[in-house]
Amino acid sequence: MNNLAERFASATIRVDQDVAHSLLLTGATGFLGGSVAARLIADGRAAALLFLVRAATPEEGLERLRDNLRLHAVGEDELECLNPQQILCGDFLDTRWLQREQARLMRVEQVINCAAVASFSKNPNIWPVNVEGTFAFAKAMSRSGRLKRFLHVGTAMSCGPQRESPVRESWDFPDAEQQLVDYTASKAEIERRMREQLPDLPLVVARPSIVVGHRELGCQASGSIFWVFRMGFALESFTCGLDEQIDVIPVDYCAEALVTLALKPSLAHSLYHISAGHDAACTFGEIDQAYAEAQGEAPVGARYRKVSPEDLRELAGDFESRIGKANPRLVLRALRLYSGFADLNYLFDNQRLLDEGIPSPPRFTEYVDVCVRSSQHLSIPAQMQWDFK
Numbered sequence: 001m002n003n004l005a006e007r008f009a010s011a012t013i014r015v016d017q018d019v020a021h022s023l024l025l026t027g028a029t030g031f032l033g034g035s036v037a038a039r040l041i042a043d044g045r046a047a048a049l050l051f052l053v054r055a056a057t058p059e060e061g062l063e064r065l066r067d068n069l070r071l072h073a074v075g076e077d078e079l080e081c082l083n084p085q086q087i088l089c090g091d092f093l094d095t096r097w098l099q100r101e102q103a104r105l106m107r108v109e110q111v112i113n114c115a116a117v118a119s120f121s122k123n124p125n126i127w128p129v130n131v132e133g134t135f136a137f138a139k140a141m142s143r144s145g146r147l148k149r150f151l152h153v154g155t156a157m158s159c160g161p162q163r164e165s166p167v168r169e170s171w172d173f174p175d176a177e178q179q180l181v182d183y184t185a186s187k188a189e190i191e192r193r194m195r196e197q198l199p200d201l202p203l204v205v206a207r208p209s210i211v212v213g214h215r216e217l218g219c220q221a222s223g224s225i226f227w228v229f230r231m232g233f234a235l236e237s238f239t240c241g242l243d244e245q246i247d248v249i250p251v252d253y254c255a256e257a258l259v260t261l262a263l264k265p266s267l268a269h270s271l272y273h274i275s276a277g278h279d280a281a282c283t284f285g286e287i288d289q290a291y292a293e294a295q296g297e298a299p300v301g302a303r304y305r306k307v308s309p310e311d312l313r314e315l316a317g318d319f320e321s322r323i324g325k326a327n328p329r330l331v332l333r334a335l336r337l338y339s340g341f342a343d344l345n346y347l348f349d350n351q352r353l354l355d356e357g358i359p360s361p362p363r364f365t366e367y368v369d370v371c372v373r374s375s376q377h378l379s380i381p382a383q384m385q386w387d388f389k
């Protein structure tokens with residue numbers, strides 16, 4: 001009798017766990033995905049989560065996840081509540097795990113897909129991961145009768161050059177050769193393929209603009225892109241003008257918006273920018289003021305020189321004295337890559353997001369001091385490595 005009762009109890013626990021793991025999050029060992037996980041856990045949804053992690057075993061995957069969530073200020077008690085059954089080991093480069101994990105995948109109700117190779121440099125894994133692996137994953141999920149939403153994280157920059165700013169959400173993309181880098185080309189291609197070839201996938205695409213820091217943690221979890229601002233002010237030169245607006249959002253705001261888009265029972269659209277838009281974007285000059293105040297220095301102001309991408313090379317002689325020891329070739333390459341996007345001078349319209357009841361983001365100038373404080377221990381070239389891993 002006891003034995004039967006135990007078997008029944010253990011079966012119930014197993015079923016409950018499976019039912020509980022209804023939200024699958026990918027990319028949770030990264031910047032955006034880590035912040036999404038932290039938000040979901042803070043909202044009391046930890047038990048509902050299943051994480052796709054690259055790891056040999058669920059235990060190793062859980063350790064990798066916990067290490068990242070600590071950077072996102074998730075407490076030890078909450079980390080202890082996560083367990084290896086919530087880790088699904090898998091890689092978009094080799095998708096044989098999709099077959100192995102089919103049963104668990106078919107019980108998922110929402111996916112938030114943050115996993116990608118998010119790099120502006122030439123990385124041979126960009127296309128295999130961001131297009132082929134992501135498509136295989138989306139195709140497997142499209143066969144599920146239980147899936148209510150597949151929220152795919154794209155990038156606003158996949159719209160390509162020559163758009164009118166503010167850029168409105170559109171499914172039209174330029175040809176891949178017109179895209180500035182392979183990364184944006186891959187992000188455009190996967191959206192196109194999922195829409196055209198997977199009609200049964202309950203697809204919603206969220207395209208964040210430029211994600212920099214966190215309102216309370218600054219650059220603790222990632223210094224991605226913040227080093228570009230530091231470098232511009234240290235060199236007193238970059239390719240954008242002081243009066244040009246830049247569309248920046250903090251990662252915690254982006255995560256809140258993603259969670260709402262994943263869980264809201266119905267949405268008016270299937271494509272959203274997550275961006276500062278016209279009202280919350282700051283000019284480079286305003287950022288200079290706030291940055292200088294946080295540093296306890298005078299703004300660059302009148303000393304600032306807007307240079308053309310071709311003239312960036314002239315700055316190389318000053319690199320060491322202004323930004324510290326660095327490989328000038330790497331710094332120059334990084335500045336060129338990022339200046340390409342800065343020169344587009346885009347704002348991304350966010351009216352659709354606001355109409356869903358999601359509040360406007362904070363302005364970058366409201367939390368730039370937190371980013372400055374959390375970066376003080378790190379040289380600019382060292383922080384640059386976040387984007388060239």
Ligand SMILES: NC(=O)c1ccc[n+]([C@@H]2O[C@H](COP(=O)([O-])OP(=O)(O)OC[C@H]3O[C@@H](n4cnc5c(N)ncnc54)[C@H](OP(=O)(O)O)[C@@H]3O)[C@@H](O)[C@H]2O)c1
Nearest residue numbers: 027028029030031032054091092093115116118155208211
């Ligand atoms: N950061 C931004 O400013 C920004 C702006 C717009 C859009 N986005 C989009 O947001 C998403 C997340 O970007 P992020 O900045 O958070 O990037 P990130 O910090 O580099 O994180 C990328 C995540 O994807 C995972 N991943 C990479 N290759 C994988 C593979 N082969 N199989 C499975 N998972 C893999 C990584 O896992 P490992 O830890 O195992 O490497 C990591 O968890 C991307 O889709 C990106 O396009 C980012």
